[in-house]
Amino acid sequence: MAAIALTAELREETGKGAARRARRAGKLPAVIYSSDTETRSLYLPAHETFLIVKDNANALVSLTIGDEKQLALVKAIQRHPVRRDILHVDLLAVSRTEKVDVDVAIEVTGESAPGTIHAQEMFELAVSCPAIEIPESIALSVEGLEEGSVLRVGDLTLPEDVTTDVDPEEVVVSVMIPEEEPEPETEETEGEEEGEPEAEDEDA
The missing domain is CATH 2.170.120.20 (Ribosomal protein L25, C-terminal domain)
Structure with missing residues (x-):
């Protein structure tokens, strides 16, 4: 799987208010973590990130963070419960030879x-x-x-x-072999069950 290039920026502000302002500006809050470095907060370009992850459950991205290059795997996506747009992404820093x-x-x-x-x-x-x-x-x-x-x-x-x-x-x-669905039973009318009544003799 080829890594897809994505430019990120370090996120200084945290909290719901900062996240809402960022989303309005087309930025997606994210974090990147690894086993040997501290977790860092990032902003990703919202539209480009959506295009990468919408059809790829294990998207691999090549992040540019300032002067740094970092390979990362998308590990978790938080979506809005109603609109289903992406609210936050968790990334795992990996190396090219590392097993995941x-x-x-x-x-x-x-x-x-x-x-x-x-x-x-x-x-x-x-x-x-x-x-x-x-x-x-x-x-x-x-x-x-x-x-x-x-x-x-x-x-x-x-x-x-x-x-x-x-x-x-x-x-x-x-x-x-699929089970055959039973044919629906049709209810017989009372007249059909008991037979039609005989016509009365008008000359009697």
Whole structure:
């Protein structure tokens, strides 16, 4: 995964009021932390940051902070509960060779045998890999699989240098025949149940 360039600036002010003023000015409050340096508060360009993270759960960015260059991984995004716009971002400082723990989406491809459907039971896989080699997704094909087929974590083909500690027997996808929905019962009218009454003889 290639790192996307992003320019940041150190944030001196903190608090809700400062954050609101920054957002109105097109700046997004953020923090960057690592295991060996203190956490720093930043401003990121709001629009550029949105474009980077909107379709990328594990975005890798190359930050320019003044004269400093720092590789960072987006670890958490805080959104407005109603508007869903981004309010704050947490970044983890990493190196190019450092291994990171992330959740990667599992993408099921193909079509199972005619008359069957597949049920996906695991949608993400926890993996460890170098920061610059995080896969966007892990593909798993169900092409032509028959009823009763089960694909497990052990059936996933992971890219080189990507590992997982998840139990290989964990089920990812199972193939089955869909249950037929019972036809709705129609209520018979009282006349239909008991038969139509005979017409009276007008000459009697």
